[in-house]
Amino acid sequence: MAKRDYYDILGVDRSASAEEIKKSYRGLALEFHPDRNPGNTEAERKFKEATEAYEVLKDPEERARYDRFGHAASAPSGFDGFGSGGIDLGDALRIFMRDLGGFGGMFDESRTRGAAGWASSSGEDLRARVALTLKEVAAGTEKKIRFKRMVVCKECGGTGAEKGEALRSCPDCGGSGQVQHVRQTLFGRYATVSPCRRCGGMGKVIEKTCPVCRGKGRMEKRETINVKIPAGVSAGNYIPFPGKGNAGERGGPPGDLIVMIDETGDPVFERHEHDVLLDVAITMSQAALGSEIEIPAVTGRVKLRIPKGTETGRIFRLRGKGIPRLHGRGSGDQLVRVRIWTPQKLSSKQKSLYEELGALDAKDLPPVGKE
Ligand SMILES: [Zn+2]
Ligand SMILES: [Zn+2]
Incomplete structure (x- = not known):
């Protein structure tokens, strides 16, 4: 695959300043960094591509060579560049860390x-x-x-x-924080400078920790x-x-x-955002005659009036008795769903009353079929 032009990759023109190049690289590196795109090989490719382009263009000497010779300057037989295979991921990640400081503190060097x-x-x-x-x-x-x-x-x-114990000058870099590497290439000897590993580029080390x-x-x-x-x-x-x-x-x-x-x-309430739902059983006579019952609320207890003729499954809404909304924007509601409870055991008194009632109310049952 033909290599793309480094300026095109970074989306900058050929006269871009070092600042513009770094800024553009920062945007691309943040977008395509493997940590933010796990398993995405296309993003990884773009991350490496952008890092390689940045690594060459940020260095005035390498940039000049690239401007003159194009990718030929970085061919395997040429200077010690990335070759046709491109930069590897480990190097790309190191460059990202070294120049941008990773994800944290990237916008504030003092951090x-x-x-x-x-x-x-x-x-x-x-x-x-x-x-x-x-x-x-x-x-x-x-x-x-x-x-x-x-x-x-x-x-x-x-x-x-x-x-x-005072900090002392780093012995590896003599306190400059930078290390020079001299390379022999087709185009002659030239030196590259990178931050000192021992002191992390600070030029000082601690003798006794x-x-x-x-x-x-x-x-x-x-x-x-x-x-x-x-x-x-x-x-x-x-x-x-x-x-x-x-x-x-x-x-x-x-x-x-x-x-x-x-x-x-909660064992009693079901929360629906700011509303709460409570299921309550009432007796047949409470449903038929109407009544007032006391039920739990999310804080304390409240009274609920059951009108006469209440059907099973009816839901009553107690406004403002639910969960408060954040920042003082009122409260949700408490919904109460009533179920008419059918007794399973009857005393002989209850039995005879139900029999008496049954003879009276059976004729009022609604017809079978869909409601
Ligand atoms: Zn050092
Ligand atoms: Zn300490």
Whole structure:
């Protein structure tokens, strides 16, 4: 397959600035990164293609060579480029991490540098779950959440270095943070520069690491927080606590704590968003004569008037007796479905009354057939 033009791949014109090239690559890399497109070989191909194009065009020397010779400059017999097979995925991922810093912190370079000027990383987000009963959902509640998180190491204050131990210049790169590689190619010798692996490009290393955190700059701690949960939440809602996740390594910024809401379900009520449904049995005489009954509500109890002549299966709606909507937008309703209960055992008194009744009301039965 003929290789596509690097400028076309990145969607920039031949006079694009280094900034435009990086910006375009960032957009494509984010869209096609394998982590965001698992199992999608076409996305992987596009990710590699974009990374290769970026890797060549971001370097002024390689870009000039490419402008002059096209892909021939990167043929296997040419300079030490990607060849006709293209870049491999591992290299592409490394370039993505190296130049864009991965998904986190990509838009803010300062996030990747800690207080100590030594390679740091952002802390992870943490998740905690709270399961609420329907009553708690209806009334709102406060919950204590106990969790473990990584916090800044007390011993070293997050630097990862032993007390009194200064950072020293990295021996591999002499403090410049960069390492030079000289390559011999058809076009002559030329040098490429890449970030130093030992110091992560920071130019400084720690000689003795902190004995408490072993150089990570953070340690585990148990914490408890009180979480106020407003009335009306549902399973799947979450409450974020910015900065309450793990501390970053060596002074990196902390992640967030995300409290996820679950519902335990209710033995009596069936929830339908903000409405609740309750099934209630009433007697034949209550249905026929009408009555007032007391029934449970999501918070407390309510009275329900059964009009005379109520049929089985009828649903009554008690407005505003359901679950509150978030942000004070009223409440749902409580629906009450009545079922006329047929007695299974009769006393002799009941039996004779039913017999008397039966002789009277049988003639009023509706005819058979569809209603
Ligand atoms: Zn420490
Ligand atoms: Zn170094």
